[in-house]
């Protein structure tokens with residue numbers, strides 16, 4: 001019996017199966033259960049995927065117990081301090097930090113893919129003015145699958161690369177156009193002289209009637225927040241993109257499915273829900289009542305921005321954003337923003353409460369990001385759109401990694417059937 005296997009014995013039948021252990025370069029190894037059903041006749045059951053590795057990946061490593069997050073082995077803290085969003089995007093797509101010429105070329109490619117096909121404008125006009133920007137974004141990104149017939153052979157590595165470049169480049173333009181539609185202002189074209197986040201701010205907030213000056217603090221803060229949101233292992237939206245992509249679907253349609261999954265308040269929609277929650281709490285005197293609701297199993301209320309499926313320690317991204325929050329608010333003149341003070345107080349009280357301590361419920365990346373977006377003048381219904389812009393890099397990198405797998409197969413989970421046993425049809429006049 002090899003030491004790199006586990007043996008599982010079925011006590012009902014006495015049958016055993018020896019399964020190989022797959023070694024990780026960091027973190028837990030995995031048991032390959034591919035033969036489990038064939039040899040023991042059982043499915044494994046893990047509905048929330050708490051103990052299930054759905055794939056192997058070389059992109060992002062996180063350790064929930066230690067509060068560690070690395071992109072391609074580089075600690076998020078170092079990338080946040082020294083890098084920028086497009087450099088990290090290059091790292092995620094190509095596996096290594098770019099040399100100066102490589103970065104210049106990549107920046108140029110992304111810059112020159114940032115315009116949207118003019119036909120898309122009429123698509124926006126099909127949405128009512130009060131459509132949630134995430135609803136518009138899902139539709140518009142999905143509609144890109146109706147374009148670019150020159151590069152949708154996903155078996156062609158170059159086509160995959162072009163699709164990835166187009167998606168990364170166009171998300172700020174799509175996002176800004178969602179915002180402009182919601183406020184009834186004309187869309188603003190990208191300006192190739194501007195940075196990735198400078199362009200986003202200009203496309204969102206400039207108007208034809210007067211010059212718009214990009215605030216460098218806002219430009220830098222957005223770039224940093226985007227780095228922190230780029231990827232996060234096999235979270236709900238990334239797993240959705242992988243499952244959609246495993247069928248060979250159009251890459252733009254796959255990313256649209258990821259945007260849909262991200263929108264949920266338990267996932268990327270939490271940043272918008274945190275600000276709604278802080279507004280509902282209103283004053284720190286009301287915090288105990290809201291904590292009581294969060295602990296009450298009969299109450300669906302959850303403390304938004306707290307808890308995480310993997311992190312049972314402080315989310316390292318929340319720690320970085322929390323520190324930046326203070327600096328941005330001071331520099332943008334929102335230092336006395338009640339939302340930030342309330343967030344700090346809520347965190348302080350929650351982290352002294354046994355319910356949260358016993359369950360390792362710490363602030364996650366969404367707890368503070370909304371406070372900064374608010375300080376940057378970004379409306380609440382655009383918070384998750386911001387998340388989607390950044391996470392598009394992770395989604396396309398994960399999609400490219402999966403499609404390039406030599407033994408890539410369609411994802412097709414099984415189930416534990418708990419429905420009625422076979423029964424015969426009953427004519428309606430006999431029911």
Ligand code: SDX
Nearest residue numbers: 232235266267268270294302303304305306307308309359
């Ligand atoms: C993101 O997966 C990712 O990586 C996601 C993400 C990414 O970058 O892609 O990190 C981004 O989605 C961050 C999460 C944002 N969501 C929220 O802030 C919403 C509030 N959080 C909860 O909904 C919840 O914590 C989840 C959804 C994040 C995690 O859900 P789990 O894994 O089912 O929670 P758990 O099993 O760890 O909960 C353990 C206990 C349970 O109580 P008991 O049954 O043990 O009594 O803690 C409770 C939960 O009810 N609990 C909470 C809570 N989160 C968990 N109770 C009150 N408030 C909360 N926020």
